[in-house]
Amino acid sequence: MSSLAIGIDIGGTGIKGALVDVDAGELVSDRVKLPTPKGGTPSDIVETVVELVDSLGEEGADLRIGVTFPAVVLHGRTMSAANVSKEWIGLEAEALFEKALGRPIHFVNDADAAGYAEVSYGAAQGKDGLVILTTLGTGIGSALIYRGVLVPNSELGHLQVDGRDAETRASFAAKERGRLTFKTWAKRLQRYYSHVEMLFSPDLFIVGGGVSKHHEEFLPLLDLRTPIVPAELRNNAGILGAAALARLETVQAVERP
Numbered sequence: 001m002s003s004l005a006i007g008i009d010i011g012g013t014g015i016k017g018a019l020v021d022v023d024a025g026e027l028v029s030d031r032v033k034l035p036t037p038k039g040g041t042p043s044d045i046v047e048t049v050v051e052l053v054d055s056l057g058e059e060g061a062d063l064r065i066g067v068t069f070p071a072v073v074l075h076g077r078t079m080s081a082a083n084v085s086k087e088w089i090g091l092e093a094e095a096l097f098e099k100a101l102g103r104p105i106h107f108v109n110d111a112d113a114a115g116y117a118e119v120s121y122g123a124a125q126g127k128d129g130l131v132i133l134t135t136l137g138t139g140i141g142s143a144l145i146y147r148g149v150l151v152p153n154s155e156l157g158h159l160q161v162d163g164r165d166a167e168t169r170a171s172f173a174a175k176e177r178g179r180l181t182f183k184t185w186a187k188r189l190q191r192y193y194s195h196v197e198m199l200f201s202p203d204l205f206i207v208g209g210g211v212s213k214h215h216e217e218f219l220p221l222l223d224l225r226t227p228i229v230p231a232e233l234r235n236n237a238g239i240l241g242a243a244a245l246a247r248l249e250t251v252q253a254v255e256r257p
């Protein structure tokens with residue numbers, strides 16, 4: 001079986017994709033990025049994903065595809081829509097993508113895909129116990145991984161902290177909206193991560209999202225008993241995780257009696 005798969009990472013501002021060698025945990029094509037259509041409606045996003053897959057060329061024509069989405073994904077349905085059109089709520093989204101792309105896909109929450117990638121190829125490789133990855137972007141995404149097994153749809157960005165939805169205060173978008181310095185933002189992150197730490201007592205926190213490349217500006221300001229490290233795969237985590245999960249599903253389907 002080919003070790004190649006396609007990973008597509010749908011976000012609030014951009015949709016990224018590439019061909020991935022899943023065994024090596026590496027992108028083997030250029031990363032293509034298209035802007036997320038304004039309003040984020042299902043038909044516009046599906047159309048953009050088809051365009052992106054086509055742009056990967058002939059080599060991607062028969063490959064299995066993994067697609068991430070910034071919402072709760074339950075049995076192929078999108079059950080929430082924090083930063084995309086409300087039309088996604090309750091939609092058979094996986095089937096919609098499969099119809100448009102003409103092949104089966106693996107459909108997964110964006111942070112779960114990133115967490116799976118960090119366990120497979122990045123900062124959580126070989127880590128025992130409970131790892132919590134959070135992505136600080138338009139919202140806050142989370143992935144819970146216990147002894148290498150992903151517990152999907154944890155949605156820790158929507159914990160209530162100080163009576164507010166956590167991501168409205170502590171996401172990277174909240175930092176940008178409020179023009180907060182790293183120091184001021186770190187105070188909000190401190191409240192957030194202390195709360196998550198109190199609830200879950202993880203063995204490791206991993207911090208992803210584009211801003212994690214500036215980790216030196218804010219991670220040292222946090223005082224937690226849990227080690228907290230930047231994600232290693234940065235912007236490629238969603239793509240790598242989606243492709244790896246798509247391939248895993250194929251392998252399991254073949255092995256199942």
Ligand code: BGC
Binds near residue numbers: 138141142
């Ligand atoms: C959504 C999550 C998503 C996260 C990051 C949150 O608003 O509820 O499902 O993982 O944003 O995109």
